[in-house]
Amino acid sequence: MRQFLFLLTFFFASLFTAGAQQKFDFNAACLQAYQEINKLKFETAEAQLQKIRLQQPDNLVPILLDNYIDFYTLFFNEDPDYYTRQMGVMQSRLDLLQKGDKSSPFYLYSQSMLRIQRGAVQIKFGNFWDAGWDIRKAYILIKENRKKFPKFSPNEMLYGALESIMGTIPKGYKWLTNLLGMRGSITEGMKKMKDFTNSNEYWARQFSNEASFIYPYLLFHIGNERKQALDFVENKKLDLVNNHLHAFMAANLSLNNKEAAKCKLIIQHRNKSAEYLSTPVWDFQLGYAHIYHLDLDDAIEHFEQFTREFRGKFYLKDSYQKISWAYYLLGNQQQAEAFRKQTLAKGSTLSDADKKANRDAKENNWPNPLLLKARLLSDGGYHAEAYKLLQGKTSNDFSSLADKLDFAYRAARIYDDLGRKDDAIRNYLVAIKLGENRREHFAARAALQIGLIYEERGDKTTAIKYYQQCMNMEGHEFKDSLDQKAKSGIERCKGN
Incomplete structure (x- = not known):
């Protein structure tokens, strides 16, 4: 249905191209749809976008917003069939955006954003070279847009994020950034992101939900400001119940900050309405939240639910390994061995965690149970319990x-x-x-x-x-x- 609506939009847009300039009107209706999308509340957003397409067929902003929906869907769910279908649609959207009003600050901005989204998705599917060229082009486009429209504040969100990330590329990959012509600075990029996120300027307020998703990740993983990242979520009073994007970010950062109990509470208290994107990543995170507290039966339940529903390959091997560990610690060696075989058979080795799980399964050695329990408790933030396990050793x-x-x-x-x-x-x-x-x-x-x-x-x-x-x-x-x-x-x- 969504693909049909896009083709219908493309048809109407082609009619208008002959007689009128395609425009970028990020009006109130588009902003409302954009806000719903950045809550992962897609059912509401798609209904709003359908009205906008019919009422404003010469407006290209819904084309960009459609791409947000595909980006989040592919990024979280990694459905290979959906990926195959929608990559061609993304290119058609890009072609449409390039026919828009060049005097608008959204002309280059929208192309840059679409390329970043497409590049991120291609990384998920292992197409690193294509992703690199998309991100390079996005970098060039947003750099040019900053020169043409220096007062257009959303430029700073995109450029700041790219600049921060490029500043962390390890020496082994410097040849790639040199080849692609990209330079980075953590200090400068983080400053741009901070200023934009805390700004009261009009567009900064409108794009606040998106910036408030990106900025804590940069603070946490690049700036090593873990406490500041989590304090940001608290101080901004982000809605972790009705905004699933922010709930995912807060749960994920809590898990990475060894706060498994907090992660579990965030996921359990989110709005369960069917209006939101359905994604098995919630079970993946709950699996970790439970295994980190040695709630092994609950961990098995959620990891198995993830492996049944997830269509992608990232973190599958990692999940099967955690199921095998849970059975191993429960003393069920038969099931532990069975899921170790699944670790070898399923998923990919694109992520470090999956590589590690695959290597461990190949070697067929089981970890020391005491050290494994201490590790899991420690990683979950249960430091006192972990200390007691190893005390005197x-x-x-x-x-x-x-x-x-x-x-x-x-x-x-x-x-x-x-x-x-x-x-x-x-x-x-x-x-x-x-x-x-x-x-x-x-x-x-x-x-x-x-x-x-x-x-x-x-x-x-x-x-x-x-x-x-x-x-x-x-x-x-x-x-x-x-x-x-x-x-x-x-x-x-x-x-x-």
């Missing part, structure tokens, strides 16, 4: 070098989270010594964590030393993501 209680390394790193992370930073550093250094030449990620991550501690203390020289040590380690798990975090740390410490 030393590396001598573990026979294999892998377990000794795991113990040293896990003890360090628990001390770190409990605020015992010197104890944490001491154990991180042991982890580096034991693991710097091994493929496990513990040594590199330990160096990263020491860098974070010294950066927080204001000792930027020492912080850079450990960030660089993290980047210098080769051949370990999570190499790309850890290098990006370390690169971000170095750039922050240098003020770039």
Whole structure:
């Protein structure tokens, strides 16, 4: 039905092209639909867009808003059939936008936004080269729009986000950004995003929902301002019940900040109306929220629901691994083995988590149950419970070098989270010594964590030393993501 409506719009638009200039009128009706879309409330938004198409067939803004719906749908659900159909539709939309009024600030802006959305979707489906060229073109378009319309504030949201992300590209991928002609600065990009997000200017207010989704992610993952990111959600009083986009962001950041209980509450209290995008990612996050508290039966239920409903490939192997771990800790080895086989058979290895799950399944070794429980509790923010599990233990209680390394790193992370930073550093250094030449990620991550501690203390020289040590380690798990975090740390410490 949506594809038919788009073709109908395309037909009417082609008629108007011959006799009238296609325009970009981001009027009240379009703004209302845009706000609903950025709540993931698609049923309401699509009804509004249908009226606008009929009443304003020469208005190109609904074309861009249609693309928002496809972007969010593909980004969250990764349906390969829908992807195959809609990629051609996205190109047709781009062709339409290019026929619009060139004197409008939305002419280049809308093309840039569509290309960013298409590029992000293509990354999800493993088409990295096509994604790179789309993002390069988006960067060029928004850069040009800033020159033509310097007072058009939405430029700062797009350009600031791109500039921040480009500033974190690890050295192994610098050839790509050089080839694509893109330059980044974390400091400058974050400042643009902060100013736009906190601005009371007209367009900044209208685009506030979208900016308030992007900015906390940049704060959390690039600026390493985790507390500020979560405080932003609180201080802005974002609606985590009726805005599913903000609910997803807040739940996801809470989970990454070791606040599994908070993540669970956000998801459970969201508006369950059928008007919103239906997505199994809620079950994926709930699976984690439960396994982090060792609520193993509940974790199995939600991870299995995710694997049944999800049409994509990201985090499937990771989910099957967590199901196998849950059965393993419950003592059901038969089911644990069965889901380990599923880990090998399903999904892809595009994400670091999936690569790790696949490698672990291939090696067919089971983790030490005590260390696994401590790890899960620690990752969920249950630090006191994790500490009690390991209290009184030393590396001598573990026979294999892998377990000794795991113990040293896990003890360090628990001390770190409990605020015992010197104890944490001491154990991180042991982890580096034991693991710097091994493929496990513990040594590199330990160096990263020491860098974070010294950066927080204001000792930027020492912080850079450990960030660089993290980047210098080769051949370990999570190499790309850890290098990006370390690169971000170095750039922050240098003020770039």
